[in-house]
Amino acid sequence: MRITQVFENAKPVSFEVFPPKGQLTVDAARSVIAELAPLRPGFVSVTYSAGGSGNTALTEQVAHIGQTEFGLNMMAHLTCTGASTEDILRHIDSLRARGVENVLALRGDAVEGARPGDFALARDLIPVLREAGFCVGAAAYPEGHIDCLDDYENIRHLKEKQDAGAQFFVTQLFFDNDFAYRFLDRARSANVTAPITFGIMPFLSKSQVTRMVFMCGASMPAPLVKLLARYENDPASLRQAGVEYACRQIDELARFGVDGIHVYTMNQPDIARAAVAAATPFFAR
Numbered sequence: 001m002r003i004t005q006v007f008e009n010a011k012p013v014s015f016e017v018f019p020p021k022g023q024l025t026v027d028a029a030r031s032v033i034a035e036l037a038p039l040r041p042g043f044v045s046v047t048y049s050a051g052g053s054g055n056t057a058l059t060e061q062v063a064h065i066g067q068t069e070f071g072l073n074m075m076a077h078l079t080c081t082g083a084s085t086e087d088i089l090r091h092i093d094s095l096r097a098r099g100v101e102n103v104l105a106l107r108g109d110a111v112e113g114a115r116p117g118d119f120a121l122a123r124d125l126i127p128v129l130r131e132a133g134f135c136v137g138a139a140a141y142p143e144g145h146i147d148c149l150d151d152y153e154n155i156r157h158l159k160e161k162q163d164a165g166a167q168f169f170v171t172q173l174f175f176d177n178d179f180a181y182r183f184l185d186r187a188r189s190a191n192v193t194a195p196i197t198f199g200i201m202p203f204l205s206k207s208q209v210t211r212m213v214f215m216c217g218a219s220m221p222a223p224l225v226k227l228l229a230r231y232e233n234d235p236a237s238l239r240q241a242g243v244e245y246a247c248r249q250i251d252e253l254a255r256f257g258v259d260g261i262h263v264y265t266m267n268q269p270d271i272a273r274a275a276v277a278a279a280t281p282f283f284a285r
């Protein structure tokens with residue numbers, strides 16, 4: 001099913017997974033999907049490593065497995081940094097061959113020394129995918145993209161993606177819901193009418209939070225810093241506190257009435273289960 005239709009029918013709880021990589025085999029990825037499927041997510045998205053360091057065939061393969069073996073609505077991520085038009089047309093053919101209908105159109109992060117490619121921004125990839133018949137989503141940033149310091153520009157870039165053909169948005173993670181509420185208000189005031197589903201990632205360890213904060217510029221609110229300090233030497237309690245913190249964020253966002261919640265599962269089904277339990281009382285599923 002196309003994800004636009006999912007948003008028409010319900011406020012979805014959806015999941016992000018990553019494809020086989022390093023130690024993770026296709027069978028292990030299949031087992032993760034098998035555990036997620038009974039939670040009846042609105043859709044499941046599969047990440048892709050930008051700049052040629054990943055293998056798009058594996059992203060497509062996992063999307064295909066989710067659709068054909070588990071009847072899930074799947075979405076493949078596709079980045080365009082460093083890609084030529086021919087590269088993207090090849091990906092399009094192969095996504096079609098795998099029966100993937102939904103694509104998250106991304107720029108990706110530039111890889112040092114990589115060739116410039118034919119696509120500067122996600123907004124350049126979006127119309128190509130729409131023209132090819134895909135249902136297309138794009139990334140949104142409640143706190144602004146790390147390279148974009150101006151709130152006004154952040155919303156202008158979002159609107160440009162909608163004007164280029166993005167049909168829904170999935171947000172970057174954030175740890176303070178106030179950013180989400182402000183962002184939603186500004187986006188709607190700027191005539192961004194497409195559904196926006198909010199991305200939530202539980203913090204599981206101090207090193208993971210630190211990496212995230214530096215990678216995407218997410219703010220660390222005081223309650224989160226206090227939890228990190230309290231459980232600094234107790235990784236199991238820190239992980240549990242991280243999942244509970246994420247569930248509180250989800251509960252609040254759902255009560256507020258957002259269009260959906262996208263859970264960064266990190267391929268850990270217990271995170272998905274906790275998130276669904278937090279959201280279920282508020283979202284028709």
Ligand code: FAD
Nearest residue numbers: 047048050077106107108121122139145147148157171172
């Ligand atoms: P764009 O929308 O093209 O924006 C890139 C930068 O350019 C931003 O700073 C933006 O503000 C700025 N900009 C946009 N328009 C203009 C303009 N007109 N003029 C000047 N500046 C402009 N990365 C991966 O490699 N693989 C993944 O699978 C992946 N999945 C993701 C999923 C989600 C939900 C999110 C939020 C991010 C994901 N990323 C992934 C990370 C993403 O690739 C990076 O954040 C990347 O740096 C930006 O991608 P984008 O599509 O948002 O780029």
